[in-house]
Amino acid sequence: MSLSVGSIAGDRALAIAQADAVRAYRDLSPFRIQLVLDHDGWHVDYELKDPRLKGGGPHYLIDPHTGAILSKRYEQ
Amino acid sequence: MQAPTAADLLNEPVVQQALEDAWKDSLPADPTQRHEEGGWVFVNPTTGKVLIRRAPAGAQTTLDLTVPPVVAGTVVVATFHTHPNPSAGGWDPGPSPADTQSAWLFGVPCLIRADDGVHTTGPALRRGGLSGGPGYPP
Numbered sequence: 001m002s003l004s005v006g007s008i009a010g011d012r013a014l015a016i017a018q019a020d021a022v023r024a025y026r027d028l029s030p031f032r033i034q035l036v037l038d039h040d041g042w043h044v045d046y047e048l049k050d051p052r053l054k055g056g057g058p059h060y061l062i063d064p065h066t067g068a069i070l071s072k073r074y075e076q
Numbered sequence: 077m078q079a080p081t082a083a084d085l086l087n088e089p090v091v092q093q094a095l096e097d098a099w100k101d102s103l104p105a106d107p108t109q110r111h112e113e114g115g116w117v118f119v120n121p122t123t124g125k126v127l128i129r130r131a132p133a134g135a136q137t138t139l140d141l142t143v144p145p146v147v148a149g150t151v152v153v154a155t156f157h158t159h160p161n162p163s164a165g166g167w168d169p170g171p172s173p174a175d176t177q178s179a180w181l182f183g184v185p186c187l188i189r190a191d192d193g194v195h196t197t198g199p200a201l202r203r204g205g206l207s208g209g210p211g212y213p214p
Contacts, residue, residue: 024166030138048138048174052181054157055112055138056172075172076112076137076159 008067010035013042016067017060021046024058024074031057041070077121079202082185085117085126085154086194094128095156095189101133102160104191112139114157117187118150121206126153137161141182146210152184153202159190171197183213 014035021028030053031046041064046057056075063070085091098113112134118127129145134157141155161167169190171179179186179198188195203213 026136030135051174052142052178053138053140054114054155054172054175054178054186055134056168056174057137072166074161074165074167075174076161076167076169 007064008042008062010037010042012067013062013064014044016062016069017044017058020060020069020072021058028057030055037064077124077206079153079205080119080126081201082154082187082196083200085185085187086196088126090126090128091117091154091156091187094130095158095187095194098130098156098158099160099189102158104158104160104162110160111136112158112160114139114141114155116141116144116152117154117156118144118147119153119206120150122149141178144211148210151202151206151208151210152182152212153206154185154187155179155182156187156189159188159195163191170195 030048032049034045036043042062044060048055059073061070101113103109115130131141139157144152159169163169169192171188175186176197183203185196186198208214
């Protein structure tokens with residue numbers, strides 16, 4: 001998928017995900033963020049910086065036109 | 077003596093108690109204080125005795141089990157930890173990809189206590205059996 005007129009930019013998708021993620025997780029410092037525009041929308045994935053840690057972060061799929069969160073998964 | 081499997085360990089009363097103690101200490105009913113707890117399961121290869129050691133408390137969704145303590149005459153056969161965030165709130169109670177990845181990295185099964193019961197991930201038993209010295213297997 002490529003961005004077209006009416007599409008939201010990556011920074012907007014990230015802001016939408018971040019607003020939800022900080023409410024659920026409070027501290028997002030253990031995570032790095034991967035932002036990818038794929039055929040089905042913006043994927044925003046919070047992955048642990050240290051692969052040896054036990055745990056998990058939030059994962060989002062965001063509508064590239066409306067900015068709605070289409071799905072989310074809270075790992076722990 | 078063979079290394080115990082995750083299923084063997086879940087039948088051990090000392091492991092069951094450790095999972096319940098960690099669960100209680102995770103404060104799952106407290107939305108602002110809930111956090112991960114856990115530790116390591118050790119076995120004495122000569123006697124077969126199972127021992128538990130706890131790690132320092134973790135954060136809301138993370139726990140560091142990277143460096144097990146040295147317990148003389150034993151080896152690590154599993155890790156355990158809690159997932160205290162509620163399924164009803166949309167949280168996945170099962171193992172995260174990072175739980176599975178770290179279990180394979182450490183070479184021992186990962187036991188998880190969540191609000192829907194107990195989950196396991198990673199290898200079925202300690203990599204290489206009970207040899208290899210203290211701590212995680214080489």
